[in-house]
Amino acid sequence: MSTCPCCNQQMFLSAGKNRFYWYCSSCRQEMPDLISVMMTARQRAKRTRVFESLESTPQVVGAR
């Protein structure tokens, strides 16, 4: 579980449009899920690196 950065109360994980967000019943507003945002950014960076490495790999098609 996560705690609200504003009031330090426990937040509830709610489902939104194609995403999850934390909802604080104390503040009565949703809080951005910073952890998942950071993880998503890392995953994107990883994927980009993979694609870059694939693109930089010499073409071996037809070189058997």
Ligand SMILES: [Zn+2]
């Ligand atoms: Zn709060």
